Amino acid sequence: MKTSIATVSIAGNLGEKLAAISAAGFDGLEIFEQDFLQDAASPRELGQMIRDHGLEVMLFQPFRDFEGLPEPLRARAFDRARHKFDLMAELGAELMLICSSVHPQAMGGIDRAADDLAELAGIAAERGLRLGYEALAWGRHVNDHRDAWEIVRRADHPALGLILDSFHSLGRRIDPDTIRRIPGDRIFFVQLADAPQIEMDLLYWSRHFRNMPGEGDLPVVDFMRAVAATGYAGPLSLEIFNDQFRGGSPEGIARDGHRSLIWLMDQVHRAEPALAGGAPVLPPNIRALGVEFIEFASDAVEAPALEQALARMGFHREGVHRNKSVTVWRQGDIRIVLNTEGTGFAHSFFLNHGTGVCDLGLRVEDAQATVTRAAALDARLFHQPLGPGEMDIPAIRGVGGSILHFIDAKSGLDDVWQVEFTPTGEAAPDFGLTRVDHVAETMDYDEMLSWSLFYSSIFDMQRRPMLDVIDPDGLVRSQAIAAPDGGTRITLNGAQSHRTLAGGFLADSMGSAVQHIALASHDIFASAEAMAGAGFQPLEITENYYADLQARYGLDDGMIARLRRWNILYEQDDSGGEFLQFYGRPLAGGLFFEIVERRGGYDGYGALNAPFRIAALKRLMRGKAIPRA
Numbered sequence: 001m002k003t004s005i006a007t008v009s010i011a012g013n014l015g016e017k018l019a020a021i022s023a024a025g026f027d028g029l030e031i032f033e034q035d036f037l038q039d040a041a042s043p044r045e046l047g048q049m050i051r052d053h054g055l056e057v058m059l060f061q062p063f064r065d066f067e068g069l070p071e072p073l074r075a076r077a078f079d080r081a082r083h084k085f086d087l088m089a090e091l092g093a094e095l096m097l098i099c100s101s102v103h104p105q106a107m108g109g110i111d112r113a114a115d116d117l118a119e120l121a122g123i124a125a126e127r128g129l130r131l132g133y134e135a136l137a138w139g140r141h142v143n144d145h146r147d148a149w150e151i152v153r154r155a156d157h158p159a160l161g162l163i164l165d166s167f168h169s170l171g172r173r174i175d176p177d178t179i180r181r182i183p184g185d186r187i188f189f190v191q192l193a194d195a196p197q198i199e200m201d202l203l204y205w206s207r208h209f210r211n212m213p214g215e216g217d218l219p220v221v222d223f224m225r226a227v228a229a230t231g232y233a234g235p236l237s238l239e240i241f242n243d244q245f246r247g248g249s250p251e252g253i254a255r256d257g258h259r260s261l262i263w264l265m266d267q268v269h270r271a272e273p274a275l276a277g278g279a280p281v282l283p284p285n286i287r288a289l290g291v292e293f294i295e296f297a298s299d300a301v302e303a304p305a306l307e308q309a310l311a312r313m314g315f316h317r318e319g320v321h322r323n324k325s326v327t328v329w330r331q332g333d334i335r336i337v338l339n340t341e342g343t344g345f346a347h348s349f350f351l352n353h354g355t356g357v358c359d360l361g362l363r364v365e366d367a368q369a370t371v372t373r374a375a376a377l378d379a380r381l382f383h384q385p386l387g388p389g390e391m392d393i394p395a396i397r398g399v400g401g402s403i404l405h406f407i408d409a410k411s412g413l414d415d416v417w418q419v420e421f422t423p424t425g426e427a428a429p430d431f432g433l434t435r436v437d438h439v440a441e442t443m444d445y446d447e448m449l450s451w452s453l454f455y456s457s458i459f460d461m462q463r464r465p466m467l468d469v470i471d472p473d474g475l476v477r478s479q480a481i482a483a484p485d486g487g488t489r490i491t492l493n494g495a496q497s498h499r500t501l502a503g504g505f506l507a508d509s510m511g512s513a514v515q516h517i518a519l520a521s522h523d524i525f526a527s528a529e530a531m532a533g534a535g536f537q538p539l540e541i542t543e544n545y546y547a548d549l550q551a552r553y554g555l556d557d558g559m560i561a562r563l564r565r566w567n568i569l570y571e572q573d574d575s576g577g578e579f580l581q582f583y584g585r586p587l588a589g590g591l592f593f594e595i596v597e598r599r600g601g602y603d604g605y606g607a608l609n610a611p612f613r614i615a616a617l618k619r620l621m622r623g624k625a626i627p628r629a
C-alpha cells in the first residue's frame with residue numbers, strides 16, 4: 001500500500017509542505033492546483049523538488065466543471081484540459097482527478113457525461129495520462145459514487161477510472177458496501193477523510209471540517225474495508241480540508257495523517273482477514289489495564305507542598321528508590337512517584353514546566369508489544385540511560401513532552417517496586433482511595449484531535465462525544481477517551497482562550513500537561529471526613545449549587561446536607577447512575593486532585609458540574625472564600 005496526502009491538507013508554503021510530507025514517511029502526494037499556482041517554482045522545478053524529497057506525484061487535481069456542457073463551453077473545457085495535460089507532463093503527474101460538475105449550464109445524462117469523459121480519456125491516453133472521475137457530494141447532476149461508476153463503466157475507456165473519496169460517500173450516508181461491486185482495477189485512486197458528525201451544508205462541512213481517518217465520526221473503516229474487498233491496490237491518499245490544520249504545524253499534521261493511514265489499514269486487516277496480503281502486521285490495539293503510577297518531577301524546594309497534599313489525602317511514603325532521589329507514595333492501587341533528581345529526564349521536565357506530572361505508567365498485558373504497536377504508529381520511543389540495578393521499562397513520548405511507561409506482569413516489570421525501592425515501613429493509613437479514576441490533560445484546542453488519535457490508535461480506547469465546558473471566561477472543550485471497561489480513562493481538555501482556567505494553566509505550565517488527577521474512593525463521604533481530619537482543604541462549593549441540586553434531582557434533605565458538608569458535587573445519569581466528586585485546592589502551578597465515586601455504572605465525568613468547579617477555583621484564586629454558617 002502506498003500512502004499519499006493532498007498538499008491542501010497541510011499548512012505552509014509548498015516547500016514546507018513537501019518537507020513535512022516526506023519527513024512523515026509518505027510515498028507521494030496529490031498536487032492541489034491552487035498550491036501550485038501560488039508557488040513561484042515552474043512546474044518542471046516543482047516536479048524535481050518533489051522527486052528530490054523522495055516523493056511521487058500520485059495525482060493532479062482538481063479539474064472542474066468538465067462534463068455535460070453545451071457548445072461552445074464544451075470545446076473550451078477540452079482546451080482547458082489540454083492545457084492541464086501540458087502542465088501535468090512538466091510536473092511528472094500521470095493521473096488527473098475530474099470532479100463532477102457544479103456548472104450551472106451543465107446538462108445531466110449519464111451517456112452524455114460518459115461520452116465527454118471517454119473522448120477526453122482518448123486525448124489523455126495519447127499523452128500517456130489517465131483520468132479519474134469523482135462524484136462531489138454536491139455535484140449538480142452526479143453526487144453519488146454509484147452514478148460516477150456507471151458513467152465510468154459506460155465510457156469504457158482504459159484511461160478512465162473511478163476516484164472514490166470517503167467524505168463524499170459517507171457524508172451523504174451512502175452505504176459503503178455498494179463499493180464492493182466495483183472491480184478494483186477500475187478504481188484509479190482513493191481519497192480518505194473523516195469528519196465530525198455535525199449537521200450542516202455538505203460543501204461547507206467538506207471544505208472546513210474534514211479530519212484524519214479515526215479523528216471523526218464517519219465509518220471510514222467500513223468504507224476502506226469495502227474498497228479493499230474490490231482488490232484495489234493503488235495509493236491511499238488523505239484529502240483533508242480543515243481550517244485548524246491549515247493553521248497547524250506542517251510536521252504535526254503530516255505525522256497525524258501518516259498515523260491515521262497506518263491505523264486505518266490495521267483496522268481493515270483485522271476486520272477482513274480473508275483479503276490478500278491482509279494479515280495484520282501490528283500487535284492489536286493495546287488493552288490498557290489501569291494506571292500503574294503517576295510520576296511528578298519536582299525539586300527539594302517545591303516537593304514538600306506536594307508531599308503534604310498527598311499525606312492529607314491519606315497517602316504514605318511506601319518506598320525510597322535505592323539509588324535515586326525518588327520516592328513512591330501509596331494508597332490502595334494508587335502509586336504516586338515523586339522524582340527530585342538533579343539530572344535526567346524528570347529534572348529537565350521540572351526545569352521547563354515546574355512541579356508537574358512528567359510520566360504516566362500504564363499497566364498492559366505486554367509492554368514490548370505496546371511499544372511495537374506505538375512505534376509502528378509513529379510514536380517516538382523514549383530511552384534514558386539506566387542506573388545500576390534499574391529495570392529497562394519500555395516507554396514512549398506522550399502529551400507535552402511527558403513520558404508514558406508500560407508495565408506488565410508477563411515480563412516481570414511489575415516487580416519494579418520491589419527491585420528498585422526500599423520499603424520505608426511507614427504506617428499506611430487508609431482514607432478509602434482505591435485507584436486512579438482518570439487523568440486530565442490540558443492542551444491547546446488545536447492539539448486535541450492529534451492526542452485523541454494518539455491514544456485511540458495505539459490503545460483499545462474509544463473517544464466519547466466531545467463536550468463543551470463553559471468557563472466564565474471562555475469555552476473549554478473536553479474529550480474523554482476510555483478503555484471499554486472504564487478501567488483506564490484519560491480526558492483531554494482543549495483551551496481556546498488563555499483567560500479560561502485551562503488556558504491559564506497551559507500558559508503557566510509552559511505547555512500541555514496533566515492539570516488534574518481524579519482518584520476513586522469506595523466511600524466518598526468516609527474519604528472526605530478522613531481527609532478533612534488530616535487537614536485537607538476542599539474546594540468550596542456555593543449554597544446556590546446545593547439549592548439547585550435539591551430542586552433538580554429531588555434528593556432528600558439529609559443527602560443534600562451531607563453533600564454540602566463535604567463540598568461534594570453530584571450528578572445523575574439517565575439510568576440512575578450517580579457521580580459524586582469533590583476537589584482539592586490547586587497546588588502552586590495549578591494542578592489539583594479530585595476525589596470521585598461512581599455508583600450504579602455511571603460512566604461520565606460530571607460535565608454538568610464542571611462550570612461550578614471552575615467558578616469555585618477562580619473564586620479561590622481571587623482570594624474570595626465563601627462565608628459558611
Ligand SMILES: O=C(O)c1ccc(O)c(O)c1
Binds near residue numbers: 061
Ligand atoms: O471541495 C472541492 O471542490 C473538492 C475538490 C476536489 C476534491 O477531490 C474534493 O473532494 C473536493
Ligand SMILES: [Mg+2]
Binds near residue numbers: 134165191239
Ligand atoms: Mg476528493
